[in-house]
Amino acid sequence: MFLKLVLICLCLQHLVGVFGSDPVWSVSVNKGESVTLNSDLTEMKNDDVIQWRFGYENTLIAEINVTADRFTVYDDVLDGRFRDRLKLDNQTGSLTITNTTLKHEGHYKLKIKSHRKNFHLTVIVKISVKEGDSVTLNSDLTEIKDDDLIQWRFMNEHTLIAGINKQVDRFTVYDDVLDGRFRDRLKLDNQTGSLTITNITTEHDGEYELEINSTRIYFFLTVIVSVTEGDSVTLNSRLTEVKDDDLIQWRFEYTLIAEINKQDDRFTVYDDVLDGRFRDRLKLDNQTGSLTITNITTEHSGCYKQEINFFRRTSFIRLTVYARLPVPVISSNSSQCSSSSSCSLVCSAVNVSHVTLSWYKGNSLLSSISVSDLSISLSLPLEVEYQDKNTYSCVLNNPISNQTQHLDITHLCHTCSGSIEI
Incomplete structure (x- = not known):
């Protein structure tokens, strides 16, 4: 059995709390996708001035002055994290952020005259990994600051599994929690705070939370299981x-x-x-x-x-x-006797999809051809010398299984008969 863990989530928007005296709306988006923060206006009035601000530093990132017919995005602020990513709706004043990254995680404030609306944006990352391999949940930090407190939680049971307290220079993994499912599998990056989980199993799917000081990032792992x-x-x-x-x-x-x-x-x-x-x-x-x-x-x-x-x-x-794989067929590529010093062969497989057909000399790959969704017939040629003493094989494989046919040169490569199959 072969499986992958994949980070997925649904885009959510709901009320989660208050910011000062104003409610806060929670919005989540997959990393790399776009998200729109809605102003709730159907159209702007002639004297409206609309401002969008980001972070607890209250940095102005976009502004609309309807009277002056001015629509401005300040996408070079904050080290350019919003560069070429901000779009204002000319009718409603809503703000769209494209190609989101973890740096766009945080608090957004909309101000229209005396009206305010607050959002908290969560950016989610998608990752896939084979069972038994490793996966790294990236913090997106380049380095940990001296006063940083970083905590990783497995949210299915809301359990702390790793933490960094830079002030006391403490890096800790709690891999014996939850019946030891993380034992000897967790590694913290001392520079970035990213968490690596090794030797992945289905027990590790679920929701993970990264908390850096007051900022939280959520990871949702789902399992892709492949069977025959x-x-x-x-x-x-x-x-x-x-x-x-x-x-x-x-x-x-x-x-x-x-x-x-x-x-x-x-x-x-x-x-x-x-x-x-x-x-x-x-x-x-x-x-x-x-x-x-x-x-x-x-x-x-x-x-x-x-x-x-x-x-x-x-x-x-x-x-x-x-689907179960057929055994590939090796045949002579000529129906007549050959007078040359080389033998022309072809390996084929009928009605297959999501497979790769390959020729190997010993353990070395010589050539291959692949097909994805369509169910078709594949064929792959090979030229060998009559006196070649190497071992050749044709392999048909998909992500979870393979079928191999070995070449018998003495049986197929000769100068006195027609096409023979094995």
């Missing part, structure tokens, strides 16, 4: 046991496919939904709430969502199902 058609896969709930008041729901895309209501002692699979693609394939673990899908097909590829007690804990798993 016909296999079974278990989507883990990460619970050791289901509590008496738990309500656990599993959804495929937006459709409810399984549910546990512990209060009513009800364990239900809805395997007739979606044209019956899950019929007789779903099994719930009565103790942990994990969901097993048996006899997987490509129809089961997609996003699965587990929700425990209505948003108290939510996790996402993206499942990719690959």
